[in-house]
Amino acid sequence: MPRWVASVPRRTILRSPGRIGFANLGVRSASTHVSPTAINLRPNIPPRNQALHDALSALGGAAEAHVNTSRLQLALRGLAAHDAVTRIAVLGLDSQLSARRLARLLLADPLGAEEAWEKELANAGPGEERGAVLLKYGDASDAQSPSPSSLYELVPVPSRVLQSHNLEVLVSTLNVNDANATPHVPTESSTESLLVPKLQATSARGLPVPFPVHKTVVLAEGLDTAIAFGRFSAHITAETDTLVKVAVDLPAPSEEARADPQAGSAPVNIDVGTEALDSFRESIQNSVVYERGWFRSGLPILSSWLLQGLQPSDTVKPAVKSLIASIADQVEMSITKEDTARLQELVSIPTxxxxxxxxxxxxxxxxxxxxxxxxxxxxxxxxxxxxxxxxxxxxxxxxxxxxxxxxxxxxxxxxxxxxxxxxxxxxxxxxxxxxxxxxxxxxxxxxxxxxxxxxxxxxxxxxxxxxxxxxxxxxxxxxxxxxxxxxxxxxxxxxxxxxxxxxxxxxxxxxxxxxxxxxxxxxxxxxxxxxxxxxxxxxxxxxxxxxxxxxxxxxxxxxxxxxxxxxxxxxxxxxxxxxxxxxxxxDGDVNEDEDVVERRIAREAVQKVREVLDRTNSGNGGSV
Incomplete structure (x- = not known):
């Protein structure tokens, strides 16, 4: 950052390339949390989303055995609102302490003093990290309100990032210990664990509750943890990679490394990013040190990836479109897998x-x-x-x-x-x-x-x-x-x-x-x-x-x-x-397999969703 940064107005500094977390923010209304266990009332669907909403609902009925209900409901809620809430998960492998620190760096304002929510995230002890944390836009007065759910701790964060993009950030844990013992994890299990994290109530007496998200950042600490995650997600498809980013906490390079923003993984260093943030808050004179440390930490690449698809649109948010396309891909892959298994069974059966x-x-x-x-x-x-x-x-x-x-x-x-x-x-x-x-x-x-x-x-x-x-x-x-x-x-x-x-x-x-x-x-x-x-x-x-x-x-x-x-x-x-x-x-009386008919109907429903989604991308989503 140049030396003359002290004379630059506050708004200019917020939009500088060295800005932590998400840049180019405008002011929007605060988000409204939608609980995953809330009763679904009949929504007032915008006319431009009606065709896609109907096609996606039909897919849920036709491919009930192949679709993930939690992700489908999240997509339907995204189509039923003009500016739907976007959920992002930051998952730590076997521990969420580092995931909390990463979420703090992505949302903190370097021009302001350290706030209470930052201290709560950064200073959480081992006994306080068991429950998930949902970061939602709010001020200090909202901190006195009780959490709406026993599945997570609600932390209000006065961040322009959450406000302008109608964003919510879930900080939780991803357990990959079973993957070390069993390298061959089914595709559905890996995908659902990443895009549909399971939250356990504080009483720990009930079953885990799914909490679907639009994107997921997985934080691996060191090479051993990254290798364990690689075994866990070995069968994840390329379509899912666009919704999942692996951040590996590695020693920072001496100079800024050029990373591909579209790559499935990104090297980061939380300690270097934290030191850069603290140095800038100590004195604006440390702007150059902050800029160098921030880019060396690798967090700008992660920030820009998370912002992709969150910009407002005249039709459907790109993040919601990516979610719907991912649902269609998963359903089609499940149907293809079942068709392949049935064909192999028929081939092995003699006439x-x-x-x-x-x-x-x-x-x-x-x-x-x-x-x-x-x-x-x-x-x-x-x-x-x-x-x-x-x-x-x-x-x-x-x-x-x-x-x-x-x-x-x-x-x-x-x-x-x-x-x-x-x-x-x-x-x-x-x-x-x-x-x-x-x-x-x-x-x-x-x-x-x-x-x-x-x-x-x-x-x-x-x-x-x-x-x-x-x-x-x-x-x-x-x-x-x-x-x-x-x-x-x-x-x-x-x-x-x-x-x-x-x-x-x-x-x-x-x-x-x-x-x-x-x-x-x-x-x-x-x-x-x-x-x-x-x-x-x-x-x-x-x-x-x-x-x-x-x-x-x-x-x-x-x-x-x-x-x-x-x-x-x-x-x-x-x-x-x-x-x-x-x-x-x-032998002459042969009945058509009911499973074949069901899979054919499910394929037709997937094709209908793809057609309407293509029309939506071209600007004709409202037409039927």
Missing amino acids: SQDVTASIVDHLESWAETSHAELRDELDEAFSAKNWHKLSWWKLFWRVDDVTMISTEILERRWLVSAEKSSIFLAGRMNQAGFSDGRDQPAAAHIPEATTQDTAPTAKNPRTDLSTNVRGPTRWSEHISTARTELIDDTVPPLQALAQRLILQTFSTTSLSSAASAILYASMSSFSVFEASAVAALGLTFSLRRMQSLWEGARESWQGTVREEGRRTLKHTEEAVRLIIRKRGRK
Whole structure:
């Protein structure tokens, strides 16, 4: 700043290039704070904004699942007023002490003495920085008024910057600790954290409340914090970069550095800027020192970026236009992301013919393997040592083991692997959209066994199953159901037959022995040998009868088990084929995906907003 600055009028100094914060100010009416939780009354929308307001409202209804409601309401409020409030957030990474100092530098008047609000921001202790601070235009008398919300502390600031641009500045904190542990943060999460800061009530008992803003300055202290923010915002798009500026507090260069005002980041030094401001306030003779220090601090670049879009307009403020364009971009990006995910899902899903052919192949392979298993496992089971323990001549001391051995054969050898494979096949069919088979006709279900009281014999083994039908069951449960029926309906009669044959054998043998003794005692003509022949005849007859009946019953039981296994496999295979045929007849009925229709309507609403916004930029925003 030149030496003759002392002779320049006060208004000229305010407009000099070295002016701190925002320059070229005119006087406007004070802003009116709009709480994010206020009830939305029917606004009196200016005619020039009516078309854009209607298009944006339609976008909120058509793309409800894709639009951020808080940002949409902020844009609608901006269109409903002639000179709407513009919100800017200054967020400190993990701490807002430096963010408060930065906000103070951007709003302080170097030609005036240090005011109370500056001391409150600059001297906040660690315990006083937890709550957010909203800087709003006002004088000392407004400081006595209570804060309208428990979400933040309202600090009135008599700054021409806030007054002339109808501006409010939110000072809060951005927590990026989670980003260090998880580098891949979703785009929506990063964007909303920057442009829709979450404020916590002082009671800390409720959920965080969104506070949407038009622009955001993120203050990073040092390279480590800047790197952490880079991981946090790695997926933010270029459109969002125009609304977000990263200020990195770095050591000031020896000379003024030339920075690009449109760059996404800007190096600043708060200490150098504070020293420059303090030196100018001490004496106007330090104007040159102030000018050099101020430009070395990098704050002019940040000030000019924040002022972009805040100048008054005959139609819509450029800041509101940028907000609406950002909302449209975010909605379109969300729709495109969902469309891409759906296309990838459709590509990975085989066609109906491929699925049906694959299921049929698996079914045929399952049926072949299951029949081979039934044959091999039962051959091995009936030739094993355990089954031979039930031979007729061992039945006298093994009669109580009939139930245990026969049940063990059915539980461990009868279609065990086939049952597991059928469950796996049922899972594949369910994933492919086939039914579980409960709607199949009764003929496809496992028949229920009869409940006769007659025991199985060689002529009537009592192991045939009747045609009585149970209720509908899943086809994958046919094998387990048939096994249970075999155990309940064929094993007890086999056990009863074994016990009855033992009793009959002992009875016949006892009677023949008694007759032999009576003949020997009553008739002297019968010798011991002749009398014993009668007993031997009775014993031989009873054992022969026992052998014939028991071995016949065992063979009949083996045949029943094998035949029931084949019938069960056949019923199961027929049930699956019937399900496949029914599915094939329904393949022609294809309904349009409701999500596709919703996304198409949302895209049309986005396009309508863009068209009206383009007409607004060209000066024809009021026409419909």
